[in-house]
Amino acid sequence: MPATELEQIVSLCKRRGFVYQSAEIYGGFRSTYDYGPLGSLLLRNVKEAWVRAVVQQRDDVVLIDAAVLSPPQVWQASGHLANFSDPLVDCTNCKQRFRLDKLDDPDLCPNCGERNSFTEPREFNLMFKTQAGPVEGSGADAYLRPETAQGMFTNFGQVLQTSRKKPPFGIAQVGKSFRNEITPQNWIFRTREFDQMELEFFVPPADSDQWYDYWCKARMDWYTDLGIPNDMLRLRPHDDDELSHYSTGTADIEFAFPWGFDELEGIAQRSDYDLKQHAEHSGEKLDYFDPQTNERWVPYVIEPAAGATRTMAAFLLAAYDEDIINDETRTVLRLHPRLAPYKVAVLPLSKKDTLTPLAHEVRKLLADRYMVDYDETQNIGKRYRRQDEIGTPLAVTVDFDSLDDNAVTIRDRDTTDQVRMPIDELLATIGDRLGF
Numbered sequence: 001m002p003a004t005e006l007e008q009i010v011s012l013c014k015r016r017g018f019v020y021q022s023a024e025i026y027g028g029f030r031s032t033y034d035y036g037p038l039g040s041l042l043l044r045n046v047k048e049a050w051v052r053a054v055v056q057q058r059d060d061v062v063l064i065d066a067a068v069l070s071p072p073q074v075w076q077a078s079g080h081l082a083n084f085s086d087p088l089v090d091c092t093n094c095k096q097r098f099r100l101d102k103l104d105d106p107d108l109c110p111n112c113g114e115r116n117s118f119t120e121p122r123e124f125n126l127m128f129k130t131q132a133g134p135v136e137g138s139g140a141d142a143y144l145r146p147e148t149a150q151g152m153f154t155n156f157g158q159v160l161q162t163s164r165k166k167p168p169f170g171i172a173q174v175g176k177s178f179r180n181e182i183t184p185q186n187w188i189f190r191t192r193e194f195d196q197m198e199l200e201f202f203v204p205p206a207d208s209d210q211w212y213d214y215w216c217k218a219r220m221d222w223y224t225d226l227g228i229p230n231d232m233l234r235l236r237p238h239d240d241d242e243l244s245h246y247s248t249g250t251a252d253i254e255f256a257f258p259w260g261f262d263e264l265e266g267i268a269q270r271s272d273y274d275l276k277q278h279a280e281h282s283g284e285k286l287d288y289f290d291p292q293t294n295e296r297w298v299p300y301v302i303e304p305a306a307g308a309t310r311t312m313a314a315f316l317l318a319a320y321d322e323d324i325i326n327d328e329t330r331t332v333l334r335l336h337p338r339l340a341p342y343k344v345a346v347l348p349l350s351k352k353d354t355l356t357p358l359a360h361e362v363r364k365l366l367a368d369r370y371m372v373d374y375d376e377t378q379n380i381g382k383r384y385r386r387q388d389e390i391g392t393p394l395a396v397t398v399d400f401d402s403l404d405d406n407a408v409t410i411r412d413r414d415t416t417d418q419v420r421m422p423i424d425e426l427l428a429t430i431g432d433r434l435g436f
């Protein structure tokens with residue numbers, strides 16, 4: 001059974017060192033989180049799994065890493081300066097502020113219950129503005145990017161020249177984005193600073209529909225291949241009134257969060273809007289010259305845009321399980337091995353000096369290839385439980401017999417089955433079991 005309450009995961013993550021409230025020693029900074037020893041590994045694995053599927057396993061996508069700070073011209077061209085805003089209303093009774101588009105009833109204050117107490121909506125731009133250099137003034141304005149996507153458009157020409165790719169091809173990026181969200185909420189689901197994983201896939205205009213269908217399916221498969229059950233996911237096509245004026249189709253991949261289905265990723269057909277906007281504002285040509293037909297054209301774009309931190313929450317919720325082992329309830333994170341923070345735990349049966357050197361030899365052997373946890377405190381049962389709870393797929397136990405027979409025991413997180421095997425065969429067996 002996946003977690004039904006967000007609190008189950010939030011408390012596990014705090015207890016085990018996945019996610020902490022940021023600046024907690026100062027009372028915490030609202031809506032920002034720090035990823036601890038386990039969370040930083042999990043988040044990295046989510047991003048690596050995305051890069052593996054979207055870049056590494058293909059021959060038509062390249063990766064970039066663009067700057068977080070950018071000048072106003074970029075956001076002028078993209079439309080974010082004018083339009084990247086939410087409508088805000090204030091309750092004149094309790095003085096609380098709300099996003100109009102997120103209210104269940106646009107006339108009812110969810111805080112104090114007053115009716116018709118809202119002010120007229122005002123648009124609030126979500127970008128964080130800062131200043132570059134020591135002199136204040138409009139020439140020094142800079143913005144923290146609210147999405148990674150513009151980096152792919154502004155670098156389109158350079159990537160086209162240097163990468164030897166031609167449409168259909170994609171430019172991918174993983175990195176931090178910032179939005180001054182008015183109502184950050186639901187733990188790491190909506191925060192002001194978050195990680196995105198975005199792909200801009202450039203295609204001949206006539207093939208846009210076909211590539212859109214292709215990416216909707218490929219992206220859904222990514223989540224299920226990594227262990228999210230089918231019934232916890234859905235692809236929700238946008239209604240006409242949700243579509244941007246340049247989009248001919250957008251769908252959200254939604255996950256069954258404890259509060260209902262909510263967005264993990266948006267997949268949009270963006271036509272040639274972004275490249276044309278940047279070409280117009282910068283004066284640079286952002287198009288493709290086809291040497292075969294001697295024609296110049298502006299590619300259309302399919303954009304699968306996912307959030308890494310939000311997706312991490314979904315993977316944790318889906319992986320959470322409780323079962324009964326030897327009459328005791330245990331909590332287990334059934335994370336896909338690619339996502340699990342540690343792939344293997346090395347657990348010497350006792351802390352005795354006689355066992356430690358061999359246990360460390362085994363740890364070193366495995367750590368060359370995998371992220372390994374080493375733990376020698378507490379009784380072995382408790383240590384297994386801890387590894388179950390942090391999602392480690394395999395545990396290797398070194399015991400006193402190991403000193404004579406050079407063999408160890410491997411325990412499986414999901415079944416708790418144990419098998420003994422020679423240390424010589426350990427790497428090959430673990431590779432088979434994990435699938436890499």
Ligand code: ATP
Nearest residue numbers: 181189190191194196263264265266305306307310
């Ligand atoms: P929402 O409607 O939830 O605010 P959005 O439609 O504005 O999201 P996009 O601009 O399409 O989101 O961004 C792509 C992805 O980036 C989202 O699907 C989500 O996974 C992630 N994302 C966006 N805003 C946040 C946020 N404040 N915190 C965490 N992840 C976010």
